[in-house]
Amino acid sequence: MPVTTELSARALLLDMDGTLVNSDAVVERCWRRWAARQGLDGDAAMRVVHGRQGHLSMAILLPDRPMEQNIEENRLMLAEETADTDGVVPVPGAPAFLASLAGLPHALVTSADEGLARVRMGAAALPLPPVLVTAESVGASKPDPEGFLKGAAALGFAPADCLAFEDSEAGIAAALAAGMQVVGIGPRAAAHAPTVQVDSLERVEVTAGADGTLTVRVG
Incomplete structure (x- = not known):
């Protein structure tokens, strides 16, 4: 049987390409x-x-x-x-995953610029998180942690209280350097030592406690 890992956080920081959107x-x-x-x-x-x-x-x-x-x-x-949006689709489980985050603190942290982020999320019919950290927001790209640190600050939480979702080597390195635990999404993530790796967002469940703590079950 699959092993389930349970992580706690106060906010979630989400990469886009390869994590939410298959581009x-x-x-x-x-x-x-x-x-x-x-x-x-x-x-x-x-x-x-x-x-x-x-x-x-x-x-x-x-x-x-x-x-x-x-x-x-x-x-x-x-x-x-x-x-070019031909073939841009949500990754498996992304629509239900994002729907489950409605009203919860979460941000998009992407190396795309804002125009590209909006186009790709729209092409995949996915809702934009309430906070966007895009290429224009930072002076240094992933694997530098600046984007994740800015995402945490924008949501009002310490980096250690945030959980990142990533698929790429550069993104995983950036989130770890920011002091965050990382859920690696998809096969590309497996080789880059995230905190935990899962093949699909279909295997991720997020619930919020009365005190605002988010429990993320992966497995």
Whole structure:
């Protein structure tokens, strides 16, 4: 029988791509085209791009290129990704999971800019959390913890009282560096040492106690 893990928190911080929204088809299309234009191996590029802001992925893949060029190309990449919603769907269990959080303290913490976040959540027919921490909100991208720290502050809780949901190496590292426990969602998360990993949000249940404590059962 599956083992159930029970975690406690006061607030939840949620990544978007790969955690709530399956946008892999768009990411693959856009980033493989970009990699081909640079003469890079597409598979190698895909191992880097998840979870980070695009200009930092570009900097890792092309370390000798000026950052100004990466920032400009990322602007174009964001426009391309925002215009392409073909295949953007909720991850299994995301609609019911977000519905269960209505009225509870939770925030979106994503490396996407606000426009892309709104488009992808809309394409997946998912409600936006009450607090958004997007690329414009931070000076440093995941794996830096700034986004998660800002999400906790916006909700009014200490980082240690927040539980993060993530799928990528960069995102899991960012949440752990912020001092939070992390629920890893999906197979991509398993290799990156989250506090607990689960194949699907269908296996996550959140209940609120009378004192506001959130009990998260994973398993």
